[in-house]
Amino acid sequence: MNEEAGHSKNETEETMTNRQGHPVTDNQNLRSIGNRGPTTLENYDLLEKISHFDRERIPERVVHARGAGAHGYFEAYGTVGDEPISKYTRANLFQEKGKRTPVFVRFSTVTHGTASPETLRDPRGFAVKFYTDEGNWDLVGNNLKIFFIRDALKFPDLIHAFKPDPVTNVQDGERIFDFISQSPEATHMITFLFSPWGIPANYRSMQGSGVNTYKWVNKEGKGVLIKYHWEPKHPIKNLTQEEAEAIQAKNFNHATQDLYEAIEREDYPEWELSVQILSDDDHPELDFDPLDPTKIWYKEDVPWQPVGKMVLNKNPEDYFAEVEQVSFGTGVLVDGLDFSDDKLLQGRTFSYSDTQRYRVGSNYLQLPINSPKKHVATNQRGGQMEYKVDKGMKQNPHVNYEPSIIGGLKEAEQDGKDHTPYVEGEMKRASIDRENNFGQAGETYRRFSDFEKEELISNLVSALKPCREEIQTQMINNFKQADADYGQRVEDKLKMTRDEEDSSHRNPIGSTESESAIKQSEEEGHPSDPY
Template sequence: MTEQSNILTTRQGHPVRDNQSTRTVGERGPATLENYQFIEKITHFDRERIPERVVHARGAGAHGYFEAYGKIGDEPASKYTRAKVLTQTGVKTPTFVRFSTVAGAKESPETERDPRGFAIKFKTVDGNWDLVGNNLKVFFIRDAIKFPDMIHAFKPDPITNRQEAWRFFDFVGMHPESLHMVTHLKSPWGIPATFREMEGSGVNTYKLVNEAGEAVLCKFHFEPKQGVRNLTSAQASAIQAKDVGHCTRDLYDNIAAGNFPEWEFCVQIMPDGPNEHLSFDPLDDTKLWPVDQFPLLPCGRLVLDRVPSNFFAEVEQSAFGTGVLVDGIDFSDDKMLQGRTLSYSDTQRYRVGANYLQLPINAPAPGVVARTNQRDGQMTYTVDGGPNPNVNYEPSVLGQSLKEAAKPAREYHQQVEGKLGRYQTSRTTDDYTQAGERYRTFEAWERDDLIDNLVNDMKACPEPIQLRMVWHFWHCDEDYGRRVAEGAGIDLEKAKALPPLPGRAAPHKALTAETYTDGSNAKGNTQGNAPSRQAAE
């Protein structure tokens, strides 16, 4: 095998010289449309499966409504945003929510250890707003160019057609930004007891824009009024032996009985800008915003009160996209958000069709009429008409075309300046501190389940992966690394002797908690989880 045969290339045979970062204007973005390598990679990835979703294939959904409080915390919501869905009180905005697992196939069990999708379509008076998130507040990677690699590693082996622990941890071992998410996922938080009893999060960083054209950074969260409840591996196995769709059944049965699940919608807010005083980049979706610095501010409630009348028409054909925003809610330069915004809508056009937005489940609310100059395409059944059906362009000398909407009195203008390049920013290289904090906030039973799950996984991995993962866990927290090593029979001293990953500096020495008692955290809880949680009975 020649050296050249080991070189990663594009489909055109061009050598790939950086497969870790998208091209951005400066370290913090935004990304540029001429990211050809990324666009080719992500659009091919979007088309890898027929016909089910590449990810989030297993799902359930329900209809409901959202009511804004008119405030964000103690302040009028209009201080931060001009979005009517968040500022107008007394309005029940129709919503459709789809819950899902991520990696499993369409018929996979709902007891799988996997992040849960939490996608919400708000049918507002200004058109649709899609908030496409997960139950966990962080993610595995911070640059969208890595998403196809991540899912390939987590999906079944292309030879054995089985999900393999060594493939998962081979990827994680080379991407320590995943440690925070892995610490969540391999604990009981990786298996919510029901959809009703799990949190939701937008995960990515967005912006709120007010009438004055002023912006703040924000994160969106949903806290269940039913409380948070998770499963240990043993509890999940016992349920799976009897029911592979227990979450769907629980959701539908409770709605039918009038026990409508409800979540409080909360926002975290931060001044717009680089925020260089922080030890983490607020645009990095592998990091949490500490709630002691950026509290969860209530701004509304989400209620689900009706199940679909046809699963395929409403749940399977529902289509969400992170680019579907309303005026007053805007994009940040979060690299994962910008990549998702291309990928999600591109996937829906491939999976459902070019006219997927004409389907009732995806169309705006009654009274909000779509008027575009888009025409034709597979399965079109209506024309988004203007005043003259012959004029499907604009502008028109005859004045018979659709007109642009009035611009806001004061538009938001972001200052963008920087050198075009591929960056892995220095502020995001500490991938250990928050993972260690997460470990120390766990109660004893949660830590025990986390360690048991990781020990079983490590036993299925070859020694190089075992050693590297113990090295990572030890740098998160010494007790964390030691317990995994002891449980799996891995030489801790040999693991600690490993050098840092290529191109990365050695992380700071691992932190340790002074005591480990149920609910304790020697450094304080900055994780932003619901204060009350329990294991399923």
């Protein structure tokens, strides 16, 4: 570094800056109104960091690159428990019992490339596009109900740690656990990921969850907090590491193949959609913040209430045109659905749609797989690959602005009152008040069966063995804070195996369905979801 620049070599190497050279004094928290949010658009560091991250891969998805998909329909029940659903939301697709809405679903792994095996230890994406009468609704989530982090500012760091080393291009468990050990809120997700729940047997037999907290809004403008859950009709099945490796040795496309063949033989996959509902406040009676995406709302505290079912009954006609180019966004909501102040959700809402404009193009919503089933009329024009103009059928072609008295588009009438939550607080960088980073990780461990605990400990120890001692020590400390037995078992087994390092286990997320393996899994009775 040139001394004239006013920085020593040591400072240049050790002090973090943004791309403009500005010192980064807080790389853990975005700015929000009060500790709980909402966030503000002037989060420059977040926007710059996320927008650069969105453009790191061409043309493959930065995350969720490996995927499979299918068409189907959602059928509404019209009620929440014994109550009409209109009490909670005015969203049209839910109101009428038996009403069917076309859907397209994309399942995926998260951190690996397009040709990677589908038996790798990794969360699974579960994204649903509803083509409603009022436009598209995208419900984007995963199979594990929670996430690693609670602040969107950390998302690029998380994925960088899980992606291959930038020098060796090899995924490295030490990099992963280096990050996780310093991110205590990730202890809960790691506990799920390294248990059998980290490798679903196939897409038809796995759950889905919206992960983030959303809102429903009724016609009076009243909002409630919502969590979404998909429960499969098929029994839930997961794989042990050994079972996954046996499958990978024979077929690294097993989940895609299983989904395609099931639909072809008319054994249509089916899920029931349930919601959990809480009043729209901070719930001081809980030992965690209900907006925290690293936490579960336990069924016994907040019951799952069915609101509809989804059936997948048609395979794609062209993989690239449909599965590869389908584009989801957490901000794609219809009237009656709304955002909460969940900081991860608010960051995802910018990132997802920004990524699609970069990856597929500024007119990605004109592609058939992404286009709403209703007529679209906007004043937006131009952009790469535009092939039609989304204008009103009776619109004056000379008017592409609003307002106008000579034939332009007019604002739609709103069916219900605005939801107007009151927000007040200092704008600051801060985490939520009730972090409770280890409580639910311990509870999840204690709810595991003995078989699940054994598999969890074995997988963690295999992954931690190659890591340097200070990383092992911090991870053990985190596990002990979650549950003393949990941490002690990891520590004891690490000591036993420390002198027997096996370099073939250096990649903890990588590993590798034969019918016999699935049969064995079923016979062992892998438990249904207790959460």
